[in-house]
Amino acid sequence: MHEHEQIPxxxxxxxxxxxxxxxxVLDSGGMVKAYLQDIGVLINGEREHRRGRKLYPGDTVEVEDIGTFIVSKE
Structure with a gap:
C-alpha cells in the first residue's frame, strides 16, 4: 500500500x-468544476460532487487515477 500524501x-x-x-492535478478552476460534476471524488469513502464541500484536517480525499490525499493542519 502506498503512502497517502498529507496536504497541509x-x-x-x-x-x-x-x-x-x-x-x-487539474489545470484550472473550470476543469476542477467539470471533473467534480462528471466524476467526483471520494471523501472519507463517500462520493462527492460539490466544490464547496468543506474539508477538515483528518479528511481523506481520493482522486481517481491520481491518488489519495489527507488534509492536515499546517
Missing part, C-alpha cells in the same frame, strides 16, 4: 474545489 492547510477547513487546485 493553514485554515480550519478548505473547500473541496480549492483543495483540488492545491494538488495541481
Amino acid at each position: 492547510i493553514s485554515t480550519d477547513y478548505i473547500p473541496l474545489g480549492q483543495f483540488i487546485k492545491l494538488l495541481n
